Amino acid sequence: MLEGLMIGLATAFSFTNILMVIGGCLIGTFIGMLPGLGPMSIIAIMIPVAISIGDPSAALILLAGVYYGAIFGGSTSSILINAPGVASTVASSFDGYPLARQGKAGKALTVAAISSFAGGTIGAILLMIFAPALSSVALLFGSPEYFALMVVGLSAIAAFAGTGQVAKALLMTFAGLMLATIGEGVLFNMPRFTFGIMDLQSGLGFITLAMAMFALPEALYLVLDPSRSKTEDGNNEIKDLRITRAEARQIAPVIGRQSIQGFLIGVLPGAGATIASFLGYAVERNIATKEEQEQFGKGSLKGLAAPESANNAACTGSFVPLLTLGIPGSGTTAILLGALIALNVQPGPRLMIDEPEIFWAVIISMYLGNLVLLILNLPLIPYIAKVLLVPRTFLIPFILFFTMMGAYIGQNNATELLLLVGLGVAATILRFADYPLAPLLIGFILGPMLENNFSRSMNLYDGIGFVVERPMTLGLLILAAFLIVLPSYRARRARIRAMGVADGD
Amino acid sequence: MGGGPLPAAHYSSRGDTTMALDRWIALIILIMCTGYAYTAFFTMDDMLAPFMRRDPIWPSTFPKVLSVMGIVAALLIIFGFEKGDGQIKAGEINYRRLQDYKVGQAVILLGLMVAYALLLRPLGFLGSTVGFLVIGSVLLGERRLHILIPVALIAAFSIWYLVQEVLGIFLRPWPFFLGV
Numbered sequence: 001m002l003e004g005l006m007i008g009l010a011t012a013f014s015f016t017n018i019l020m021v022i023g024g025c026l027i028g029t030f031i032g033m034l035p036g037l038g039p040m041s042i043i044a045i046m047i048p049v050a051i052s053i054g055d056p057s058a059a060l061i062l063l064a065g066v067y068y069g070a071i072f073g074g075s076t077s078s079i080l081i082n083a084p085g086v087a088s089t090v091a092s093s094f095d096g097y098p099l100a101r102q103g104k105a106g107k108a109l110t111v112a113a114i115s116s117f118a119g120g121t122i123g124a125i126l127l128m129i130f131a132p133a134l135s136s137v138a139l140l141f142g143s144p145e146y147f148a149l150m151v152v153g154l155s156a157i158a159a160f161a162g163t164g165q166v167a168k169a170l171l172m173t174f175a176g177l178m179l180a181t182i183g184e185g186v187l188f189n190m191p192r193f194t195f196g197i198m199d200l201q202s203g204l205g206f207i208t209l210a211m212a213m214f215a216l217p218e219a220l221y222l223v224l225d226p227s228r229s230k231t232e233d234g235n236n237e238i239k240d241l242r243i244t245r246a247e248a249r250q251i252a253p254v255i256g257r258q259s260i261q262g263f264l265i266g267v268l269p270g271a272g273a274t275i276a277s278f279l280g281y282a283v284e285r286n287i288a289t290k291e292e293q294e295q296f297g298k299g300s301l302k303g304l305a306a307p308e309s310a311n312n313a314a315c316t317g318s319f320v321p322l323l324t325l326g327i328p329g330s331g332t333t334a335i336l337l338g339a340l341i342a343l344n345v346q347p348g349p350r351l352m353i354d355e356p357e358i359f360w361a362v363i364i365s366m367y368l369g370n371l372v373l374l375i376l377n378l379p380l381i382p383y384i385a386k387v388l389l390v391p392r393t394f395l396i397p398f399i400l401f402f403t404m405m406g407a408y409i410g411q412n413n414a415t416e417l418l419l420l421v422g423l424g425v426a427a428t429i430l431r432f433a434d435y436p437l438a439p440l441l442i443g444f445i446l447g448p449m450l451e452n453n454f455s456r457s458m459n460l461y462d463g464i465g466f467v468v469e470r471p472m473t474l475g476l477l478i479l480a481a482f483l484i485v486l487p488s489y490r491a492r493r494a495r496i497r498a499m500g501v502a503d504g505d
Numbered sequence: 506m507g508g509g510p511l512p513a514a515h516y517s518s519r520g521d522t523t524m525a526l527d528r529w530i531a532l533i534i535l536i537m538c539t540g541y542a543y544t545a546f547f548t549m550d551d552m553l554a555p556f557m558r559r560d561p562i563w564p565s566t567f568p569k570v571l572s573v574m575g576i577v578a579a580l581l582i583i584f585g586f587e588k589g590d591g592q593i594k595a596g597e598i599n600y601r602r603l604q605d606y607k608v609g610q611a612v613i614l615l616g617l618m619v620a621y622a623l624l625l626r627p628l629g630f631l632g633s634t635v636g637f638l639v640i641g642s643v644l645l646g647e648r649r650l651h652i653l654i655p656v657a658l659i660a661a662f663s664i665w666y667l668v669q670e671v672l673g674i675f676l677r678p679w680p681f682f683l684g685v
Contacts (some may be wrong), residue, residue: 397641
């Protein structure tokens with residue numbers, strides 16, 4: 001591990017890569033603060049830039065920096081104007097915004113920054129311990145296990161989608177997998193589902209799809225509902241960034257607990273930063289003393305520290321399945337996976353052996369990124385927050401324009417823009433009806449890998465026999481089925497119980 | 506909208522007599538899946554070379570599996586096998602009251618995006634981008650043209666510079682008749 005760390009340090013501390021971290025964090029914070037652009041959209045916009053850098057380590061460091069920055073920026077806007085740019089920072093606004101209303105915006109931002117820093121750093125340490133162990137296990141996997149593992153990942157994402165949402169998430173996953181079969185596959189030299197259209201020959205671009213699924217619907221929501229982009233009280237004066245020793249002592253145990261809990265939640269596919277932050281908030285409220293519980297929701301520092309450390313640790317945790325198995329557990333890591341593949345890097349257990357400099361440089365850049373956010377971004381926040389004053393009449397056309405640029409630059413093809421608009425409208429309608437969109441994108445990105453591993457296993461075992469011949473594959477597939485059936489079984493039982501005689505209190 | 510509970514009017518039940526949007530969508534996806542299934546099961550294998558027919562896996566194998574599973578998932582939603590909590594999440598748009606939102610603006614902006622896609626090549630990047638940004642802002646109610654136009658010009662030019670000169674991706678800046 002030490003050897004790896006050294007390689008990572010050497011790579012990450014090159015001048016360009018430090019610039020990448022700083023630049024990424026600043027860009028991420030800047031854009032992440034804007035309502036309507038979450039980390040997924042920002043990373044998707046930055047991918048063409050990252051790809052043109054050419055060096056995969058630098059590109060991944062840049063994107064990871066953008067990711068942290070975006071989360072930090074999202075917390076800033078939820079604290080200052082109660083407009084979370086990202087779902088995972090909604091819980092931060094519960095106590096962050098009341099603090100800002102009490103004139104303690106500076107203090108709130110400092111607590112958020114320190115918690116994020118601690119969460120991210122503890123997460124990175126855990127990642128460093130977990131990832132090598134997991135990837136040495138993963139080296140034993142063959143195609144059948146990979147296939148089964150991806151099935152488990154996809155079903156976990158559906159299973160965590162929430163009450164009444166499992167079937168919708170599954171349908172979206174299948175839709176993503178089907179979209180991925182469009183074009184000429186790797187294994188077969190024949191175009192599929194292209195309807196003879198030349199532009200579809202190479203398949204849909206994943207950046208276009210990412211933009212259409214996330215950035216465009218969010219921008220359209222801003223147009224449809226002007227109250228979503230409120231900027232009126234963005235003028236809160238931010239001063240007094242310091243916190244006292246007593247306050248630090250108060251939040252330290254919260255940060256410690258939530259960093260570990262958040263990380264573990266982040267490792268699970270499909271759970272991710274949003275669940276980690278809400279759960280972290282709920283847990284801390286439950287274990288707080290009576291008088292501290294009163295404070296939750298009214299500006300408790302603990303209530304702000306909990307979701308902030310949890311969501312950052314979870315973001316780091318979500319890198320574990322990505323880097324060790326090559327399976328993304330969230331929309332954001334799915335986009336990162338797409339970027340890596342475009343850069344000719346195949347994440348998975350071999351990554352650490354074949355290209356240790358990428359693996360370790362990313363981990364080191366996580367420490368660096370957290371440090372940059374703490375010492376560089378925090379003092380700059382009062383200035384960066386001015387971006388919240390940009391009126392929506394300027395903001396929305398620019399967001400739409402950046403969405404189109406992201407899709408256009410990737411393929412250099414105007415048809416891509418028409419596809420973007422079409423898919424974006426479809427995604428907006430799907431969002432109206434509460435269909436989750438991340439499973440579609442994850443399915444789309446995992447699709448080719450899933451099919452390749454499936455085909456390879458079929459070829460190796462001359463049929464579907466691999467499912468029963470390899471116990472681990474069978475076990476994983478049973479786990480996947482269990483994950484899907486369990487939530488609906490529990491919901492059904494709860495409903496039957498609700499219909500029958502009510503339980504006594 | 507604070508972190509606290511929302512006014513009751515913000516929630517609406519989905520238990521109406523009309524078919525809810527999510528089931529209509531499932532129906533549309535079902536039709537698409539059926540088309541996909543038809544292609545996978547009946548037409549795709551026609552082009553398969555004879556030697557490939559001996560393989561355990563065909564290009565159509567995976568799509569066949571997917572289409573069946575997609576159809577099952579769509580049917581589960583259409584027949585309402587899984588009941589949701591029936592509430593619209595806070596902060597989401599209630600599509601049943603779509604007329605309360607600025608649908609017209611959204612549609613015109615989408616039209617503008619289509620126009621941008623079609624005009625990007627013939628009109629050149631700078632012209633179409635400045636046009637898109639200015640018209641888009643004006644549509645949304647911006648009237649300070651003396652700020653808007655310089656901002657759009659600077660933005661268009663700096664993005665063009667970044668993409669063409671820094672990233673090295675060709676973007677034709679001027680209209681086609683200027684020959685670049």
